[in-house]
Amino acid sequence: MITYKLYEPMKEHLSFACGGNAKFFVEPKNTEELIKVIKDCKKLKRKYFMLGNGTNTLCPDEGYNGVVISTKKFQNVLLTKYNDKVFIAVDAGVSLFKLNKLLADLGIDGLEWSYGIPGSIGGSVFMNAGAYGSEIFDFIDFVEVYYRGKTKKLKKEQINFSYRNGGLKGKVILKVGLKLISRMPQPVREKQLFYMKKRIESQPLNYPSAGSVFKRQDKIIPAEIIDKLGLKGAIIGGAKVSEKHAGFIVNVGSATTKNIIELMEKIEEKVLLENKVKLEREIIVMK
Ligand SMILES: Cc1cc2nc3c(=O)[nH]c(=O)nc-3n(C[C@H](O)[C@H](O)[C@H](O)COP(=O)(O)OP(=O)(O)OC[C@H]3O[C@@H](n4cnc5c(N)ncnc54)[C@H](O)[C@@H]3O)c2cc1C
Incomplete structure (x- = not known):
């Protein structure tokens, strides 16, 4: 059974800590539930909004008269290694903090610049988040989306991304495939901490x-x-x-x-x- 919360205060889900209530709020546990929620929205003519970590989003003070669908329960990470090349399939709700911690533990290089961006991977791909000269699309292999009633795996070449725009408007991001390189654990953690220090020094955190x-x-x-x-x-x-x-x-x-x-x-x-x-x-x- 899928549980909807009614009149959920969005300020508890948004990093700006303000805004009104979502009329309906739901955290699907898997893709089947998510697709069911979207199909129900279509059937009942309810608008919906996909929410990751809410770190780039505002909700109007008068609230959101639709269904907010949170990806918080999409948390799997699947990793495949070929020599020093690493392919990672990350569920949309996984935070960049969690992903970076895992990458540092395993000594996998590439995403250190993103350590400190408080978003989910889904939100980060939707926004094409970036910092310090890198952006998430530099590392994308594929993005799995739900669109027009179907699940599709889009290769990077099929996506019209640009600066701070993942080019995926209207699509629901389910999973993100990344291509990275495997190195030694210590330099990865050191680089993450270097970028975090830069953030702490320059941003009002x-x-x-x-x-x-x-x-x-x-x-x-x-x-x-x-x-x-x-x-x-x-x-x-x-x-x-x-x-x-x-x-x-x-x-x-x-x-x-x-x-x-x-x-x-x-x-x-x-x-x-x-x-x-x-x-x-x-x-x-x-x-
Ligand atoms: C202190 C701070 C520092 C930041 N630093 C940076 C930075 O250095 N670089 C940078 O680029 N950004 C930065 N951001 C902004 C933000 O963290 C990023 O844009 C982040 O990638 C957004 O992810 P999110 O999960 O929070 O997205 P949300 O705010 O939840 O959503 C953002 C957009 O993505 C859509 N979306 C989310 N998940 C999905 C999904 N599964 N399918 C379809 N659409 C989806 C939402 O509908 C919305 O349109 C910062 C924010 C804060 C608060």
Whole structure:
């Protein structure tokens, strides 16, 4: 039997720690249950939203009038080794923290740059998450999706991904296949800690946020522009432009989603007016 929670507070599932309730909230245990939930949504004409770790997502204050489907229970990792090459099939709900821990234990190289990104692998592929010159699609072999009533294994070449966009809109990510290289455990852990230290030094990790709010565009670095415009510390309600990293908006108290959206709009207007740059948002609002 599939259990749905009613009027689930989304602030408990989103790293921004704000927003209203989801009318229905469900954590399918396996692909069969997930497909059943989606089919039921279609039959009952209910909209649905796929949720990983909620670290790039906002829920409107008035709530989400549909079904939020969490991938938290999709947690298997299957690993195959050929000499120093490693193929890993990771269920959508596995967090990058868990995956990195496993890779460090086994001495498998490649994803250290992602240590500290708090998302799930499913959300990270949907967003094509990246940092320090790498992105998740650099390591993708295939993505298994549920789309138009069918499960399909898409090879990397079949996916139209781009910067911070996995090109999988409308598709449900079930599993992700990665191609990595096997090395010695110690350097992997050391590299992970190196990247984590960089994050701790540069990011406001003591406040709820969803990471960088705006996407980079070629040579345009939103955080630099925002900083130069003197917007660090700008505040609307409980939403504030971080003093530590101008690319982050943080929840310094009881921010509402409206506060965060209004602050994003204020930044966008000022950057357009002063720099003639149209910022693109990285953050997703459930709708
Ligand atoms: C402190 C902090 C630091 C961060 N640093 C970085 C960084 O360095 N680089 C970076 O790129 N991002 C960063 N982020 C943002 C975020 O962690 C990433 O975008 C992450 O990959 C999102 O994963 P998630 O599981 O939390 O996604 P969610 O927020 O749960 O979802 C994001 C999007 O993916 C979709 N989605 C999730 N799972 C699935 C699925 N199984 N099938 C289909 N669609 C799905 C959702 O519908 C939504 O549209 C940071 C965030 C925080 C809070």
